[in-house]
Amino acid sequence: MLDIIQDRDYILNQLQQLKPDAQPQFGLMSPQHMVEHLAYVVQFSNGKQPQKLYYRQEKAEKFKQYTIYSEQELVPGFRAPMLGEEPAALEHTDLENAIKSLGNELQAFDSFFQDRPAATPVSPTLGKLNYQEWVIFHSKHFRHHLRQFNLL
Numbered sequence: 001m002l003d004i005i006q007d008r009d010y011i012l013n014q015l016q017q018l019k020p021d022a023q024p025q026f027g028l029m030s031p032q033h034m035v036e037h038l039a040y041v042v043q044f045s046n047g048k049q050p051q052k053l054y055y056r057q058e059k060a061e062k063f064k065q066y067t068i069y070s071e072q073e074l075v076p077g078f079r080a081p082m083l084g085e086e087p088a089a090l091e092h093t094d095l096e097n098a099i100k101s102l103g104n105e106l107q108a109f110d111s112f113f114q115d116r117p118a119a120t121p122v123s124p125t126l127g128k129l130n131y132q133e134w135v136i137f138h139s140k141h142f143r144h145h146l147r148q149f150n151l152l
Helices: 008-016 031-045 057-068 095-115 131-148
Strands: none
Touching: 008 095, 008 131, 031 095, 031 131, 057 131, 095 131
16 A cells, blocks of 8 residues: 555545544644645646745755655654645635545646656655655655544
8 A cells, every 4th residue: 555646546435434524633634624735735746836845955855765765654743844834724615525626636646747757846845756756755645644534
C-alpha cells in the first residue's frame, strides 16, 4: 500500500465513509476541510496551483530526502509554510462535492503527467518533484490524513 495514491477506488471509498461531523485524531480540520486540503495540495502537482519554494534549497533537499526517500511517514502537527494557522474557508457546499472535486484533481494529476512526463512541479517544502516523487509524497500525505480520521 506504499503508493496508495494510485488506488483511487480505495481512497475515494475510504473518504465516502467519512461523516461530516467526524472528529479528527489530531489537527483542527473538519472532514471537509481535510478533503479540500488534499485537493489543494494535489493542485501543486497537476499544474493548477504552481508553487514557489519556501525553504532554502539545502533545507528543501534534506527535507525531500527524509520525506520521499525514507520509510518515514508524515508527522502529525507539521505545518506547511503556505498554509495558515486556521483551516482555509470551505470551497464546496458539502463533503460529497468536496470528495468529487478531489477525484477530479487526481484525474488532472494523471493527465498532467501523461502530457508532460518530464515535468517537475515545485513542492513548497521539497522543491522540484518528478512524477514518481509526487506519487510517493501524495501517498504519504493521503495516508497521514486518512489516519487523522481513522480511515486507515
